[in-house]
Amino acid sequence: MADDHLGTSRVAYIRGDLWLDGPAGDPVARGLAGNPAAPVDVLLRLLDNHAEAVPAAFRRRADLPPAVVAAAIRHPVARVRGALAANPHVDPVIRLRLLDDPERRVFELVREDPDLALPDRAFLRSLDRLVEQFRQGIMTSDELRGEAFEFGIRDRRAVPVVATHPEPLVRAAAVDLLGNVPETSREQLRETLLHDDVPEIRAATAHFYAERERVQEPADLPGNGYAYRDMLSSLRLSPTLIEHVLSGRDRGRGVDAMAANPNLPPEVVEALFDHPSADVRCGLAQRDDLTRAQLARLAADPDVSVRTAISVHPALSEMDRAAIDIDVTTAPYDRRTALFWHNRAELPSPPLPPLAESVRLAVSVNPLLRRRAAVDPRLPADVAAVLSDDPDSGVRTLLAHHHPSAPPDLLLRVYREYEHCQCRGSRLLALPNFPTAALARFAEDQAPAVRRLVARDPQADPTLVDRLTHDPDAAVREAMAACPQLPADRIIELLDHAELAESAAANPSLPVQVMRERVASSAP
Numbered sequence: 001m002a003d004d005h006l007g008t009s010r011v012a013y014i015r016g017d018l019w020l021d022g023p024a025g026d027p028v029a030r031g032l033a034g035n036p037a038a039p040v041d042v043l044l045r046l047l048d049n050h051a052e053a054v055p056a057a058f059r060r061r062a063d064l065p066p067a068v069v070a071a072a073i074r075h076p077v078a079r080v081r082g083a084l085a086a087n088p089h090v091d092p093v094i095r096l097r098l099l100d101d102p103e104r105r106v107f108e109l110v111r112e113d114p115d116l117a118l119p120d121r122a123f124l125r126s127l128d129r130l131v132e133q134f135r136q137g138i139m140t141s142d143e144l145r146g147e148a149f150e151f152g153i154r155d156r157r158a159v160p161v162v163a164t165h166p167e168p169l170v171r172a173a174a175v176d177l178l179g180n181v182p183e184t185s186r187e188q189l190r191e192t193l194l195h196d197d198v199p200e201i202r203a204a205t206a207h208f209y210a211e212r213e214r215v216q217e218p219a220d221l222p223g224n225g226y227a228y229r230d231m232l233s234s235l236r237l238s239p240t241l242i243e244h245v246l247s248g249r250d251r252g253r254g255v256d257a258m259a260a261n262p263n264l265p266p267e268v269v270e271a272l273f274d275h276p277s278a279d280v281r282c283g284l285a286q287r288d289d290l291t292r293a294q295l296a297r298l299a300a301d302p303d304v305s306v307r308t309a310i311s312v313h314p315a316l317s318e319m320d321r322a323a324i325d326i327d328v329t330t331a332p333y334d335r336r337t338a339l340f341w342h343n344r345a346e347l348p349s350p351p352l353p354p355l356a357e358s359v360r361l362a363v364s365v366n367p368l369l370r371r372r373a374a375v376d377p378r379l380p381a382d383v384a385a386v387l388s389d390d391p392d393s394g395v396r397t398l399l400a401h402h403h404p405s406a407p408p409d410l411l412l413r414v415y416r417e418y419e420h421c422q423c424r425g426s427r428l429l430a431l432p433n434f435p436t437a438a439l440a441r442f443a444e445d446q447a448p449a450v451r452r453l454v455a456r457d458p459q460a461d462p463t464l465v466d467r468l469t470h471d472p473d474a475a476v477r478e479a480m481a482a483c484p485q486l487p488a489d490r491i492i493e494l495l496d497h498a499e500l501a502e503s504a505a506a507n508p509s510l511p512v513q514v515m516r517e518r519v520a521s522s523a524p
Contacts, residue, residue: 017059019105020082025053026522028495031482031505033506033517039512043068045519057506058083069094078103083111092116098123111155123161127151131167141169148173153180161191168198171422175204177232218244229257236263259283270294278303280334285309299323305330312368322365328394331368352376359383367392374398381405393417401427408435416450429456440464450474455483462487469500478503485509 023030029050034057044067046054058064058072058080064087072080073094078101083206084090085098086109099107099122111122134144141165148170152159159181161176174193181189193205215236222228232245232254242264245254250378256279258264259272269287272280273294282305283296284290290313298310299320299463308326308506309314352358355378362373362383367390373379374387374395384403390396390411400406400414415428428434439457442450443464452475454460454468466487468480480486481494481503492514494504505518 017086017109020055020059020079020086020109022056024079027502028505028518028522029053030056031507032519034061034506035515036061036063037508037509037510037512038515040065040067042512042515042519044071045516047071047075047080049519050522051075051080055079055083059086061087062089064090073097078106081322083110086112088113097136098347118157120161121160123151123155124165127158127165127167127170131165131170134169144169145173145176149176151211152177156181159189160192165193168201171196171198172201172204173210175201178205178208179227189493216241225253228254233257233260234263235261237261242268247284256280256283260286262287262289273297278306281306282309286332288314290315295320305332308332308368311366315354318365321369326366326368328367328392334368347511352378355379362387367395370395371398375402376418377402379403404433406431406433408433411435415453416447423488443468448476449517451476452479455479455485458485460485466490469494474499482506 002244027408028048032042033046033054034052038379043054043065047068054072058068059082069090069115070082072084075081081098081101081103082105085095085101085106087095093111095113095116096119098110099119101107107122110116111118127346130139130144130147130151133139134141139147141522144167148162148165152162154175159174159177162170162177165171171193174189178186178189178193190205190209192342194202196202196205212235215238216231217238218241220231221241222231237245237258240257245258246268253420255272255275256277259275259280260283260290269284272284275281278301281298281303284294285306286309290298292315295310295313295315298306299316301307301310304325304327307324308328308330309332311324311326313320353372353376355376358373358376358379360373361369362379363386364370364373370387370390370392371382371394374390376397379387384399384405385407387395387403388407390399396410397414397418411428411431411433415434434456436456436458438459439453440460442453445451448471451468451471451473454465460483462485465480465483466483469477469486469490471477471480478501481491481497481500484507486507486509488509488511491504491507491510494500495518497504505515
């Protein structure tokens with residue numbers, strides 16, 4: 001995970017990439033490529049003479065001059081073009097041109113941006129390559145269908161392209177994707193496949209929906225764990241299958257999933273309230289059809305994880321919730337309340353509820369519901385201000401990461417409290433509201449990540465910054481070498497330091513004439 005030690009607004013928090021971020025080339029050139037004070041002529045000279053050194057910095061910079069972008073997009077080194085493809089600050093029109101790049105890794109980097117609106121050709125190229133391999137006998141028809149299925153699983157934006165591809169074997173994979181797309185897009189996919197030109201695809205689509213309506217028997221149980229639990233939690237189950245699961249012949253691995261099934265007979269649901277497994281009773285807490293008596297029973301369950309699971313049930317009043325003894329650390333995983341889901345870049349953000357719902361949840365007595373509100377960037381400033389001082393650390397953390405008006409003191413507090421998770425600290429440092437004033441007071445802090453904050457203080461004593469270039473922690477030393485408050489003669493001295501040369505070269509206080517001289521003297 002990449003970490004910007006200074007956390008300046010010029011550098012966005014972006015996931016690391018081994019191909020682009022490898023420490024290639026001269027370390028001084030690598031540092032100059034990321035130096036916000038480097039003039040256009042220095043950056044162009046780097047492209048000419050040190051192309052292997054620029055990708056790690058160029059993929060993060062929000063201030064690449066147009067002349068540099070123009071030179072980079074036609075550069076012969078694929079990693080340079082890849083840096084533009086991966087840079088979210090570059091004009092999308094320019095990045096989309098790289099979808100036609102001859103280097104596969106370059107156009108894939110464009111496609112990996114979950115926030116970029118992509119044309120069909122972003123996916124057609126890869127699908128066409130798979131089809132060509134099939135026609136050459138490199139893969140079988142089953143393998144082609146499987147690859148197309150995986151392609152749609154990895155990026156939901158590709159599903160409509162899979163469903164309308166000219167090759168029928170690829171379109172057939174879209175039938176397999178029906179159970180893996182959100183309900184909001186499933187109906188459109190269904191209509192596309194039901195009107196396909198190939199009778200077998202239309203029949204397979206109809207069969208998929210018929211199977212979902214059919215009562216499932218033990219012989220229908222799939223071996224795959226996800227498919228197994230999906231069947232038990234959502235489809236109609238025969239009495240024989242229910243008995244099979246309850247008997248433990250599947251070693252009890254499906255009872256908790258079955259407990260949430262809306263099609264389960266009421267007498268079976270009632271019997272599960274006496275099940276010895278807390279996981280099963282947590283499954284019951286996910287049901288929408290619970291009676292008041294059943295809600296009360298789960299709210300008084302002897303296991304705190306069950307009480308916590310039921311505490312967010314929409315049928316409960318705030319008075320009901322206040323009476324439930326919970327422990328948020330036992331809460332079932334929920335991407336709306338988990339503190340780490342937003343670091344999973346391959347997952348899209350959960351859809352936001354209506355704003356009025358978020359505002360209502362923000363004043364709930366239940367911290368898990370307040371966490372759901374805290375991830376909504378639309379919250380009014382006064383509501384966000386209240387949540388910024390919430391007694392639940394999870395609420396404060398999520399608000400700090402998601403709300404544009406999160407106050408500087410909250411960002412600093414969350415950074416200091418939660419720096420045990422380095423990736424989240426880096427995200428906070430990249431936020432424009434992260435404070436800079438009076439950070440030099442942390443020079444003696446026990447946590448190296450907190451000592452690094454000294455480099456962000458524009459009033460930090462140069463002598464103090466210089467002293468911290470000898471800190472026991474390498475990341476602190478690197479941050480101080482890049483700190484603008486470091487005396488210029490010390491910055492120049494560190495350009496020849498084996499460990500700190502790159503950080504010193506990235507220092508905006510490095511004299512421009514020295515930049516030009518170093519680029520010229522190190523030219524191959």
